[in-house]
Amino acid sequence: MAAAAVTVTTPQGAQEVFARGDLLDALAVLRLAGVDVQFAAAAGSYNASAGDHQVQFTPGGSLAVVDGRLTRLPGPLRQLEGHVVCAPATAAVLLAPFGWTLSGSDASLELAHASAGEQIEVSVVRAPTGTTLVVRGTKQRPQVAATRGAVALLFATPVTLAKPIAPEAELLGGDLRGTTLTLRLAPGAEVANTYPLDDPPRFVVRLGTAAPVAAVAAPRAGPLVVLDPGHGGGDQGAKGPGSELEKDITLAVARATAAQLQAAGVNTRLTRDGDDTVSLTDRTALANRLQATVFVSIHANASLARGAHGAETYYMSADASDAQAAQSAARENASASPDTVQLILWDLAHVANLNNSARLARSIQERLNELQGIKDRGIRQAPFVVLTGATMPAALVEVGFLSNPDEAARLALPDTQQQIAAALAAAIVAYLHEPTPTPATSPAGTPTP
CATH class of the missing domain: 2.60.40.3470 (Immunoglobulin-like)
Incomplete structure (x- = not known):
């Protein structure tokens, strides 16, 4: 590849694109393909879109969110002399969702429409x-x-x-x-x-x-909240001493929360509205496709210590904040493939909406603390697969411990489920009404559109 530029042949003719060594300007190549590329200052990431497709990526990272799904790139993107550069193989992955291919030698590349496949x-x-x-x-x-x-x-x-x-x-x-x-x-x-x-x-x-509760997915007018009842189908989650199942409790709480949010005028959607098997990555993918404002995954905890009790709220981190957080993440990630788990071990500096996710988690935990009989176990961070790739503020809440006989029996009661739902709904509404902090500035050398 030339020291300062590489020739890229397009259907409209040859174009010179900035290059250094074996790296070329990713944004320039995307724009040659007619893809709109915008910088999101608050997230510190770029959003590329054309038609129904969308790709989000961050300089310094080797992951991208492609049409709502987290994808590993062949190599990282970098900031260099005011350009966002990457290897041709990485640029090819970014172009693929938009129906384009990038091929050729180091000295000359060809940008072409993908052939009928x-x-x-x-x-x-x-x-x-x-x-x-x-x-x-x-x-x-x-x-x-x-x-x-x-x-x-x-x-x-x-x-x-x-x-x-x-x-x-x-x-x-x-x-x-x-x-x-x-x-x-x-x-x-x-x-x-x-x-x-x-x-x-x-x-x-x-x-x-179609079930009546699906009516919570009302026409979009304002914020949209996606609630994720943990587990489901063949994945029952934790099981209490009295045969209480996590998948049943989370669905009941999610439905009740959705009803209360809808009554408050907040559009709400569930990732599952029955005893269905939904993969961890499909859950946030749904929220991304719907361009949700908030994503909250609802779970119930378990511990070898039968006396453990109380609620705790998490937001995304590559590292667990403590041993209990690590154990919770390991249990909830059990249904994910090893490759999926590896995808979440990435630099937190490149996670969009991290600060807002922390605010959301804090709002949820504060409301749960107010419930009688619920011990404050605090806000924690852990690498939950279900939060990976979310392009909006996201949190995971463990509403209590099914391994504790007393708490398990209480969580199975409709009255308790309604109380938890009321707390969650109030927390989400409070978060939505909070003033948004001032966005971060653009990365060095990156103009803000």
Whole structure:
């Protein structure tokens, strides 16, 4: 690569782009592809967007949030002489969601539209446990946008349909336009969760039945809060001496909190509204897609010390603040893959909204402290996978210890669940009404738009 510039050939012609050694200007290459790039001063990160796709990244980091999902980059981005630079392989990953490729030698690179790639086929699989829509032939994990009566899958690179989508059961039909596959659903059907599978590669959309509580996802007008009832489906979480299940308690508390927030005029969405299996990364991915204002994950704790009791609130950290925090994170991260856990061990200087997450956690803990019989265990930090990649203030609350017989019995009571919900709702409303601190300044050499 040339000492001061590299030639990048585009459909519009050749362009010279700033380069140093084997690094080139990432922002310039993105803009050559027609991608809008803006600097978010409060988060200290860049937001690249085009069409329905969005990529967020931070100079000094080797992770990016691609369409709501945390992604490891081939190499880090750096600030250099007023430019944000990276290796061509890293730039290629940033370009891929927008349908572009970057290839070539060190002296000359080619920026081109991605060619027609995977050929996909959609089928319906019905089973006693429910109906799934299976998209076969893709290794991609598309962005999912669910609306009433339809679900749109937004692929990062082009795909083609092997054959037309025929109506069957809950699937009324579908069409592919560009990189967006839209599947039309029968009345009453909605997306419960989505996940990729390998061998052979496919993407699965599991359907459920619309429930009345889903009304909390009202049309957006003002702040949107996403509540995450921990665990669910085959992952029951902690279990109390009286067979109290964490997954049931968290769902009850989340539903009650959602109802109280909605009554206060705050739009609310649940990551699950039934006994569903939802991956840890899918939970924050949903919040990111909805551009939520706040994300709160609700859990119940467990400890080898049967006398441990009380509530505690966490926000994101690469390192646990103490041994108890480390144990809580290890337990809640148990359902994540080792690769996913490794993704969260990153420099906290590059975590957006960290200060606001601390304010949110403090507001929650203060309200929980006011509840009779709940011991103040304080605000803590720990590397929870479910908080990884959240692009909004996020906190995880442990409402009590199911390993404590007395507390477990109390947490299973509807009255207690309502009290906790009232405290959580009051805390979130108080946080939303707090004045926002003055944003941080731009990194050195970076102009603020």
